[in-house]
Amino acid sequence: MEEIDKAAPAGNVTADDVAAEAGVSRWTVNRAFKKDASISARSREKVMQAAERLGYVPDLRAASLASDRSHLVALLVDDFANPHKLVMLETLTRVLRRRGWDTLLVNTLGKEDAGSALLNASQRRVDAVILIGIQFDDEVLKTASHARRFKKLIIFARTSQSPDTISIAVDDVKAMEEIAGYVAGRGYRRPMFLAGPRTSSAHLKRKETFLAFWQARFGTVPACASVAAYDPALAAEVVTAKLGGLGRGELPDILVCENDALAIGAMDVIRHRLDWRVPEDIAVIGFDDIPAADGPNYRLSSYRQPVAEMAEYLVEVLESRDDRDFTRLFQGEIVTRESA
Amino acid sequence: MEEIDKAAPAGNVTADDVAAEAGVSRWTVNRAFKKDASISARSREKVMQAAERLGYVPDLRAASLASDRSHLVALLVDDFANPHKLVMLETLTRVLRRRGWDTLLVNTLGKEDAGSALLNASQRRVDAVILIGIQFDDEVLKTASHARRFKKLIIFARTSQSPDTISIAVDDVKAMEEIAGYVAGRGYRRPMFLAGPRTSSAHLKRKETFLAFWQARFGTVPACASVAAYDPALAAEVVTAKLGGLGRGELPDILVCENDALAIGAMDVIRHRLDWRVPEDIAVIGFDDIPAADGPNYRLSSYRQPVAEMAEYLVEVLESRDDRDFTRLFQGEIVTRESA
DNA sequence: AGATTTTTTGCTCCCGCGTGCAATTTATCT
DNA sequence: AGATAAATTGCACGCGGGAGCAAAAAATCT
Numbered sequence A, B: 001m002e003e004i005d006k007a008a009p010a011g012n013v014t015a016d017d018v019a020a021e022a023g024v025s026r027w028t029v030n031r032a033f034k035k036d037a038s039i040s041a042r043s044r045e046k047v048m049q050a051a052e053r054l055g056y057v058p059d060l061r062a063a064s065l066a067s068d069r070s071h072l073v074a075l076l077v078d079d080f081a082n083p084h085k086l087v088m089l090e091t092l093t094r095v096l097r098r099r100g101w102d103t104l105l106v107n108t109l110g111k112e113d114a115g116s117a118l119l120n121a122s123q124r125r126v127d128a129v130i131l132i133g134i135q136f137d138d139e140v141l142k143t144a145s146h147a148r149r150f151k152k153l154i155i156f157a158r159t160s161q162s163p164d165t166i167s168i169a170v171d172d173v174k175a176m177e178e179i180a181g182y183v184a185g186r187g188y189r190r191p192m193f194l195a196g197p198r199t200s201s202a203h204l205k206r207k208e209t210f211l212a213f214w215q216a217r218f219g220t221v222p223a224c225a226s227v228a229a230y231d232p233a234l235a236a237e238v239v240t241a242k243l244g245g246l247g248r249g250e251l252p253d254i255l256v257c258e259n260d261a262l263a264i265g266a267m268d269v270i271r272h273r274l275d276w277r278v279p280e281d282i283a284v285i286g287f288d289d290i291p292a293a294d295g296p297n298y299r300l301s302s303y304r305q306p307v308a309e310m311a312e313y314l315v316e317v318l319e320s321r322d323d324r325d326f327t328r329l330f331q332g333e334i335v336t337r338e339s340a
Numbered sequence C: 001a002g003a004t005t006t007t008t009t010g011c012t013c014c015c016g017c018g019t020g021c022a023a024t025t026t027a028t029c030t
Numbered sequence D: 001a002g003a004t005a006a007a008t009t010g011c012a013c014g015c016g017g018g019a020g021c022a023a024a025a026a027a028t029c030t
Helices: A015-022 A028-033 A041-054 A060-065 A084-098 A111-123 A138-146 A174-183 A205-219 A232-243 A260-272 A307-317 B015-022 B026-032 B041-054 B060-067 B084-098 B113-124 B138-145 B172-184 B207-218 B232-243 B258-272 B306-317
Strands: A072-077 A102-105 A129-131 A154-155 A166-170 A191-195 A221-227 A254-257 A283-285 A302-304 A329-330 A334-335 B071-078 B103-106 B130-133 B150-154 B166-170 B191-195 B223-226 B254-258 B284-286 B303-305 B327-329 B333-335
Touching: A015 A028, A028 A041, A028 B026, A060 A072, A060 A283, A060 A329, A060 B060, A072 A084, A084 A307, A084 B084, A084 B103, A084 B223, A102 A111, A102 B084, A111 A138, A129 A221, A154 A307, A166 A174, A166 A307, A166 B223, A174 A254, A174 A302, A191 A205, A205 B041, A221 A232, A232 B207, A254 A260, A260 A283, A307 A329, A334 B232, B015 B026, B015 B041, B015 B232, B071 B084, B084 B103, B084 B191, B103 B113, B103 B223, B113 B138, B150 B306, B166 B172, B172 B207, B172 B223, B172 B284, B172 B303, B172 B333, B191 B207, B191 B232, B191 B258, B223 B232, B232 B258, B254 B258, B258 B284, B306 B327
Parallel strands: A072 A102, A072 A129, A129 A154, A154 A166, A166 A329, A191 A221, A191 A254, A254 A283, B071 B103, B071 B130, B130 B150, B150 B166, B166 B327, B191 B223, B191 B254, B254 B284
Antiparallel strands: A102 B103, A302 A334, B303 B333
16 A cells, blocks of 8 residues: 655645645636536546545635635623523524534623624624624714624624614514514503613614504503613512512503513512412513423413524525615514413 | 815725825834834824724634634534522623633533534634533434544533543532531431433533442442433422432432523422421432522522633633643632522 | 537635734843 | 833635636547
8 A cells, every 4th residue: 555644734835735746736626626627537637546546635724814814703692581582593603504504602791791702703703793783882883884884783682773784584563463462462551561671773673662562552652671781680589579569450461572581580570489370460471482492391482483484584585686775674473372 | 174075085995005004014003003013103003093993893703714713613512401500600701801812602402413513613714612511422422522623622610521621620529528418417318319311421520429429338239310401490300309208207308400491390299299397208400500599489409610710720721822731620619508 | 631619627816814923122130 | 211011913825626718639621
């Protein structure tokens, strides 16, 4: 057998090494690894075998540097307390990877950290930044698009008023009107809305939509409470403070929650600390349809977003070269369970 | 005011642009951005101001290419159904980022996909690959270390027998002995062990440790059941099949679960489908101490791993240059709640 | 077969920054 | 002040590969 000692060249096997081994030029080597490059089947085969022998893998850093396309996106996330994030992460990374995109996961540590997180992404020259968190105020977003080292700024599962920003989300207005209609249709008349944190730009219109609907329909403004983060534990505190000590008659008949993270926190205290029954004493409805919503502890009625479909669309946005506004709103559906 | 039109040079602002603007050489510019570079305060200031004016951000791709250090790690994950993953993701990305490391999140789609996921990481020339999933058999691991384009292969929260591999995890043997001691001490005598999938290399020794302990102490081998993934829904199925139809006397008195994902799935069906009480009819104990374990629905006794501490150690491993074996086992603690 | 068209291959010139060393400037010492 | 040491700054070369065109080879046509 031929002993190929160069089979382990110092540190890196480069395209040049493979070229020498295969008896072609370096460029043919790189062509062999490109999807629809102009190369004969014969030389591609030769190259691939040589590459296999040497253990060559193309260097995407260099490719990205030379071509100015990294096929990398940054995913900025900040509310890890929300179980729905795990679903989104799974779906996004799966769809992105299957279509040739890599994902940089950036944990946006706090409100003041948003700028630094964006900087982080910039330095890697990602092709797009995807926001699936909440703590981005207008100022940061503006700065971001200004010093845009990334071509696209996408807000996922949330809509933004900020210019130069692409929103991919469900239509909150339609969705919440559907929910409100459902609530009214089931005969609930004294709803309370449990809202999340108010961020300026990337915003959920759920609360205002619900209030507007209710006022138009019944002429009354439902009670509201607001939680500082999409965290079940925080929601539990707020609900305890709001509903604790209330008598049966003073209780809202349904709690409409901005999302499931709040809803399950609320249900936990309603049942186990305040000792009321769901849905008999007070019903609960959420948003997102997280896995736990389907479990026997909650049986939470919720609104399911087409996350996978949204992710597929996201890839299309990434891959298109033109510069129009890609914002698009999707339609989800109510999932009815026993909680409301 | 001076109108600086070059403030928006075509596409990329490079160090050369900043150099011209600041009246220094390109190398001084880059030194200004390096932590402990030899540069005078005065020129650093000049450079930084010029950079600010032009909106310059160093390009980490180029830096990585030239220096052969990317300060990037790949996180390979495959079991997103386990809520504990969200905790691990949050902790790891937070700690890594605070210490200057970026994270590539790779969703390992299936068992056959592991190799491709590794390849993916290779192409980005990450400094280390971190496995926090399960579906890596010996063959893949061996291939991985063979064609190592990354310097380190780290198994996080799990131990591996594979050579050239670094494990950072709790000491499963100690932990499970502690749990077994607790179970025995509380008077349980007919435990059943609920195990997860059996992977070859990256392995949890929890089951065998528990069985060995029990046999040594009581001379009997506890019953076992095995779930194909750390997914509450799957655990629910298995437990239903195993315990369904059993009479009160035939029931195990405690279910010892390999982790909380299995435990909560089990509790759900025990209470709501099989209609037994926890802990009166059957107790449950888990592992990982996920957030839901502390909620009122479960009140699950569990074992808490020092994830943050492990993450800090991980960074130290990443930063050290030498080549010794960094495997290290940590100690956690039992968290006692009402479920057992 | 000779001329033309089409496919394949090679090549020059970057992409943006790090390394290591030499040149230059500044600080310190007697 | 003059000499010597220390801190700063500048520079040639390399990291691994992409774009686009020119040269070479293969295929097609009359």
